[in-house]
Amino acid sequence: MTFHKSLRFLLAASSLCAAASASTIFNFDGDSLGTSTKFTDTVNGLSATFSSDADPGGFVVYTSIFQTLTGNVLGDPGPAGASNLALTVGFSQNLSALTLNFATDDFGSPSPFTLAAYENATLVGSTTSAGNFLSGFTFPEGEIAFAGNAFNRVVISSTATDFAVDNINVITAAPEPAEFGLIGTALLAVGVPALRRRSKRS
Amino acid sequence: MYNSIPFVYPAIRKAAVVAMLSVSAALAQTGPSIFPLLPPTVSTVPSNGDVNPYGVAFVPKTAPTSGVLQPGDILVSNFNSAQNLQGTGTTIVRVDKSGKVSTFFTSPAPAIGLTAALGMLSNGFVLVGNLPTADGTAATAQPGRLAVLDNYGRFLGTFGTLSTVNGPWGMAVYDVGNGVTGTAKVFLSNVLSGEISRFDISYNSQGLSASVIVLATGFSHRPDPAALELGPSGLAYDQIHDVLYVASSADNAIYQVANARAAQGTVSATLLVQDLLHLHGPLDVAILPDGHILVADSDGSNADPNQPSELVEFTAVGEFVGQMPVDPNNGGAFGLAVNNFGWGTFRLAAVDDNANTLSIWTAVIP
Numbered sequence: 001m002t003f004h005k006s007l008r009f010l011l012a013a014s015s016l017c018a019a020a021s022a023s024t025i026f027n028f029d030g031d032s033l034g035t036s037t038k039f040t041d042t043v044n045g046l047s048a049t050f051s052s053d054a055d056p057g058g059f060v061v062y063t064s065i066f067q068t069l070t071g072n073v074l075g076d077p078g079p080a081g082a083s084n085l086a087l088t089v090g091f092s093q094n095l096s097a098l099t100l101n102f103a104t105d106d107f108g109s110p111s112p113f114t115l116a117a118y119e120n121a122t123l124v125g126s127t128t129s130a131g132n133f134l135s136g137f138t139f140p141e142g143e144i145a146f147a148g149n150a151f152n153r154v155v156i157s158s159t160a161t162d163f164a165v166d167n168i169n170v171i172t173a174a175p176e177p178a179e180f181g182l183i184g185t186a187l188l189a190v191g192v193p194a195l196r197r198r199s200k201r202s
Numbered sequence: 203m204y205n206s207i208p209f210v211y212p213a214i215r216k217a218a219v220v221a222m223l224s225v226s227a228a229l230a231q232t233g234p235s236i237f238p239l240l241p242p243t244v245s246t247v248p249s250n251g252d253v254n255p256y257g258v259a260f261v262p263k264t265a266p267t268s269g270v271l272q273p274g275d276i277l278v279s280n281f282n283s284a285q286n287l288q289g290t291g292t293t294i295v296r297v298d299k300s301g302k303v304s305t306f307f308t309s310p311a312p313a314i315g316l317t318a319a320l321g322m323l324s325n326g327f328v329l330v331g332n333l334p335t336a337d338g339t340a341a342t343a344q345p346g347r348l349a350v351l352d353n354y355g356r357f358l359g360t361f362g363t364l365s366t367v368n369g370p371w372g373m374a375v376y377d378v379g380n381g382v383t384g385t386a387k388v389f390l391s392n393v394l395s396g397e398i399s400r401f402d403i404s405y406n407s408q409g410l411s412a413s414v415i416v417l418a419t420g421f422s423h424r425p426d427p428a429a430l431e432l433g434p435s436g437l438a439y440d441q442i443h444d445v446l447y448v449a450s451s452a453d454n455a456i457y458q459v460a461n462a463r464a465a466q467g468t469v470s471a472t473l474l475v476q477d478l479l480h481l482h483g484p485l486d487v488a489i490l491p492d493g494h495i496l497v498a499d500s501d502g503s504n505a506d507p508n509q510p511s512e513l514v515e516f517t518a519v520g521e522f523v524g525q526m527p528v529d530p531n532n533g534g535a536f537g538l539a540v541n542n543f544g545w546g547t548f549r550l551a552a553v554d555d556n557a558n559t560l561s562i563w564t565a566v567i568p
Contacts, residue, residue, distance in 0.1 A: 065545070077544045081263035081273060105545050107492035107567065108442075138546060138567075162544040 026168040028061050028072040035061040036078045037087075046172065047092035050074060054082035064166065066103045067134050068141045075103075075164025086157040087165065094119070094173040097147035101167045103139050104131055104160035110140035111160035117151035124151040147171075241301040243561045246553060248305040251284025252291040255553040255560065257320030257330070257373070258486075258537040261353075264381035265326035269353030270306065274299055276551050277306060278537070278560055279316035279330055287338030288430045289315030294330060294355070297551075297560060307355040313347060318436060318486055318537045319370035323386055323405060324379030326353030329361075331370025331390065333431070340425030345394060346370055348401075350410070358409075361401055362390075366414045369394030372486065374437035374446060376463060382407055387463050389417065389446055393433035396423040398448065398459065398471075418459050418471045422452040428533075429483065429502030436486030436537075438495060439463075440518075447474070447495055449484035454504045456484065456497065456520065475520030478504055482512065482532075488540040491548050492567045493518040496540065498552060501532040511535040513552060528561060529554045 024044045031041065037059045038051040052058030060078035064070050076085050095117075104111045110133070116126035125148045131140030146154070150173040156165060246255040257279035261271045271277075275298050280291035292314050296306040309316060312334055319331030328351040336342035345368045350358045361367070371393035377386035383406040390399045398418040404411050423433025432452040439446050439462065446462035448471060455476035461469060475481075483502030489495055499512045511534030515523040528535050538552035546567035553560050 075545075083544055105491075107546070161542070 023169055023171050026170070027070075027166055028074050031061045031072055033061055033063065033072065034079075036080075037074075046170070048168070048170075049090045051088050051090070052076070052082075052085045054078070054080045054085050056080065058082055058085050059087055064164075065137075066139065066141050066164065066166075067137050068101045068143070069103055069164060069166035071166070073103075073164045073166040076162045083161045086155050087163075088153065088155050089168070090153045091170065092152075094150035094152050095170045096150060096173040097145070097171040098154060099143060099145040099167075099169045100156075100165050101141065101143050102129075102131065102156075102158075103141045103164045104158050105162035106131075106140050106160050107138075110142070111158050113142065113144060113158045113160075113163065114156070115144050115146050116155045116157075117146050117148065118153040118155070119149070119151050120153070124149050238300040240297075240299060240562055242563065243554075243559050244297055244301050244303050245558060246278045246280065246295055246297075246303065246560050247558050248280070248293045248295050248303070250293060250305070250308070252280035252282065252293045253284065253286055253558045254280060254282035254288065254291060254536075254555055255558060256281040256316065256537050256555075257318040258539040258551050258553060258560065259320045259322050259328075260539055260541040260549070260551070261326070262322055262324055262377070264324040264379065265322070265353060266381055269326050270355060271296065271326050271328075271353040272298065274541070276539070276560065276562070277320060277322070277328065278553060279318070279320045281315055281317060282338075283314075285338075287335070289333055289335030289338060289343060291316055294320070294328070294351075297562075301562075307351055307357075309349070309357075312344075313349060315346065317346070317371050319348070319373040319390055320537070321373040321375040321388065322377075323375065323403070323410075324377050324381050324384050325405060326381075327351065327358070327405065327410070328353070328355075329373065329375070329388060331367070331373065333369045333371065333393070335430070340427070340430050343369065343394065343425070343431065348390060361412050362399065362414060366390075366392075366399040366401075366416060368392040368397070369431060369433075371431070371434065372436040372449065374439040376439050376441055379405065387439070388412075389437045389439060389462065391421075391434040391437055391448065393423055393431040393435065396421040396433050398434060398437070398446070400462070400465075415466070416468050417446075417462060417465060418448075419468055421448065421450055421457070421471070424452055426502060429500065432483065432502055435484065435500075436488075436498065438487045438489045440489055440493070442493075447487050447489070449487040449497055451483040451485055451500060451502050454478055454481040454484065456481070456487065456495065456516070475516060477520075477522060480509075480512070480514050480522050480525060482506055482509065484514075485535070486537045488538050488550075490515070490540060490567065491542050491546050494523060496538060496550070498528075498535040498538045500536055500555075501534075505532050507532060511554070511556070513538065528552055529556045531556055
């Protein structure tokens with residue numbers, strides 16, 4: 001019986017580790033239309049806080065007018081009426097990768113769209129992309145991805161007057177070595193006595 | 203190939219309608235009522251009877267709400283007095299969000315004859331030019347000045363000398379301010395000298411300062427018994443491509459000045475389009491969200507009774523797209539301005555000089 005409990009613990013610990021690196025999607029579909037920055041969404045225990053320099057009301061949640069951005073999206077101008085803004089997203093845990101869909105307010109050439117990742121105040125890296133005009137839709141849309149060392153904040157910007165984002169898909173970073181040590185210690189603390197008891201019985 | 207902006211009952215694309223309705227519905231949950239709606243046309247005649255509306259400018263969304271002016275308000279400058287003498291009007295009227303019209307500023311003599319050189323900075327400061335006459339004729343026209351007002355309508359001072367302010371006739375403002383501090387490039391056309399000036403302005407809560415260069419020269423200009431003056435008139439600045447558009451009423455053309463923001467000295471203007479079929483004394487110009495340019499035909503030259511008071515749309519490379527009259531008679535289209543709301547939605551305000559009214563449309567780029 002004790003052994004089975006320990007086994008269950010091991011399985012649970014394993015599941016927790018797997019969950020810690022699972023992907024989580026923020027798509028604003030659970031937010032009310034008109035929700036504006038600054039606000040926080042929480043999915044699978046991971047919180048993302050959306051903000052801008054024009055808050056309150058720099059960016060707003062509204063219904064998509066795009067193809068790859070679906071349902072609700074987050075874009076500017078919000079109730080504050082400001083354009084040419086950067087969107088900052090802060091996460092409650094470290095991430096190892098992030099992708100998102102975006103659209104830019106362009107009628108001519110699609111403007112560059114940049115995602116910069118930070119670990120607290122330290123720049124981890126950045127990437128720039130540009131959307132494409134899709135048949136039947138007015139504004140260029142694209143996807144941008146970043147992966148690298150752990151980061152907990154991204155700053156999203158474009159030279160376009162306005163932009164919108166959706167489907168922010170993030171993967172939390174694997175536990176640090178110190179965290180692995182703690183997990184191992186816990187497993188030993190529970191597992192070894194159980195094995196000893198089993199050994200004595202036999 | 204090119205779509206014209208939808209002036210009348212626009213076939214607004216479904217997606218944009220859905221988006222706007224959704225946002226409106228959402229904001230209505232916590233925001234104020236949409237009523238009263240801005241009427242499509244309002245009178246620009248103030249209590250002193252000034253007529254002949256010239257300049258149009260939107261109050262920027264960054265403007266502080268502590269003053270008289272509020273973000274989204276529209277200002278209109280009057281060129282003629284109640285006696286309808288050109289170059290003697292003294293007022294700027296304010297059209298607020300509900301369409302109510304009030305006098306924002308009354309200029310004292312001799313700073314009369316407020317022109318289409320009307321613009322704003324992010325902090326609510328108003329820039330306005332004037333070209334005064336003694337009796338409404340070109341023979342008595344004077345160079346005028348470029349005045350600065352605060353957002354309560356109080357006169358703060360003037361910029362420039364005769365070499366850079368000589369019959370200010372049109373204006374474009376590129377402002378990167380935040381509502382309190384900032385820098386701006388203010389482009390000014392001078393109809394008495396045929397030159398374009400650029401004022402590089404810095405401002406903060408303590409005041410503002412400027413340096414100035416002559417950006418472009420050599421524009422055709424001349425006095426005219428009906429239009430008073432013809433020459434470089436309305437200006438519009440494309441900040442993405444750093445290009446200044448110049449409406450030239452004397453030769454029915456639109457010019458462009460490249461490198462307009464960064465130039466350190468006088469540069470050459472190049473002809474974008476000279477279109478005697480569609481341009482009839484172009485007096486003002488604005489840029490639409492898709493980069494097309496919109497021109498107001500004053501009919502001060504090359505008038506065509508079959509094409510009166512037209513607003514004319516061209517692509518950014520000068521190809522004709524479409525046109526629409528603002529008045530059934532010649533001589534009605536003067537000042538205009540475009541306020542971009544994002545994602546192709548914009549508000550267009552244009553005066554009808556014959557009726558002394560301002561028309562306001564909200565539309566979506568098709």
